Amino acid sequence: MTDARAYPTHPYLAVSAAIIRDGKVLAVRRARKPALAHYTLPGGAVETGETLLEAVRREVQEETGLVIEPVALAGHREAIVHDAEGAVKLHFVILCFASRLVGGDIALNDELDDARWLEPGELAVLKTTDGLGEIVNAAVALLEPGR
Numbered sequence: 586m587t588d589a590r591a592y593p594t595h596p597y598l599a600v601s602a603a604i605i606r607d608g609k610v611l612a613v614r615r616a617r618k619p620a621l622a623h624y625t626l627p628g629g630a631v632e633t634g635e636t637l638l639e640a641v642r643r644e645v646q647e648e649t650g651l652v653i654e655p656v657a658l659a660g661h662r663e664a665i666v667h668d669a670e671g672a673v674k675l676h677f678v679i680l681c682f683a684s685r686l687v688g689g690d691i692a693l694n695d696e697l698d699d700a701r702w703l704e705p706g707e708l709a710v711l712k713t714t715d716g717l718g719e720i721v722n723a724a725v726a727l728l729e730p731g732r
Contacts, residue, residue, distance in 0.1 A: 588618075590630075591674055591675060592672065592673070592674060593673070593675070593676055595676075596663075596676040596678045597630055597677050598630070598631045598677075598678055599628060599629055599630045599631060599677045599678065599679045599680070600628050600629070600637055600640045600641040600644060600679065600680050600681070600682065601625070601626040601627065601628025601641070601644075601679055601680075601681045601682070602626055602627055602628055602641050602644075602645050602653055602681070602682050602684040603626055603659055603681055603683050603684060603720060603721050603723075603724030603725075604626075604627070604645070604651065604653055604684045604685070605683065605684070605685065605724055605725055605728045606686045606702060608704065608725070609702040609703055609704055609705075610626075610703055610705060610708075610721045610724070610725070611626070611627065611649070611691075611700060611701070611702055612624040612625070612626070612700070612701050612708060612711070613625060613626065613627050613648065613693070613697045613699065613700045614698055614699040614700075615697060615698075616695065616697055616698040617695075617696055619664065619675055620664075620714050622712060623712050623713055623714050624699075624701075624708065624711045624712065624713045624714070624717070625713060625714040625717060626681060626717070626721075627644060627645045627648040627649050627651075627697070628641060628645070628648075629644040629647075629648070629696075630644075630677075637680060637682075638655050638682075641653070641655050641682050641684070642655065645684070646689070647694060648693065648694050648696055649689075649691055649692065649693060649694075649697070649700060650689050650691055650692030650693075651686060651687075651688070651689040651690075651691065652687040652688045652689045653684040653685065653686060653687055654684060654685045654687050655682035655683075655684045656682070656683050656684060656685060656727065656728060657682065657683050657727045657728075658680060658682055658683075659681045659682060659683040659720055659723040659724040659727055660681050660719070660720050660723050661678065661679060661680050661681065662678075662679045662681065662715065662716050662720065663678055663679070664676070664677040664679060664714070681720045681724070683723070683727040684724075685728065705718065705721045705722055705725055708721060
């Protein structure tokens with residue numbers, strides 16, 4: 586499968602959700618490239634005409650079956666992948682929202698192969714996307730101050 590976003594002329598805008606429930610975050614493992622076998626947060630590309638909040642709600646529901654309430658922007662990440670010759674193969678700017686679980690049961694789509702509710706400190710022993718722990722800590726601070 587060829588990624589239509591490969592070798593872009595501009596960065597792609599994406600969103601993700603740090604879903605916090607009882608002090609734990611939902612970490613999902615990617616079943617596809619990029620980030621194959623890495624734990625990360627559910628999310629994906631913003632579609633034309635879609636607000637950021639609409640996009641994060643849709644992406645989370647598509648990937649996990651869960652309904653969320655995005656509360657606040659927890660931070661951002663840039664995912665830039667270069668090929669062997671040094672050309673930019675992928676470039677995403679990802680806005681991460683601290684979010685609360687509203688409902689639903691976890692039902693992963695084919696982009697993911699595992700989902701776990703974890704204490705933020707447990708992320709350190711997993712293979713994760715860059716900066717995941719920092720974003721999760723920021724989300725926890727927004728949603729559960731003093732924790």
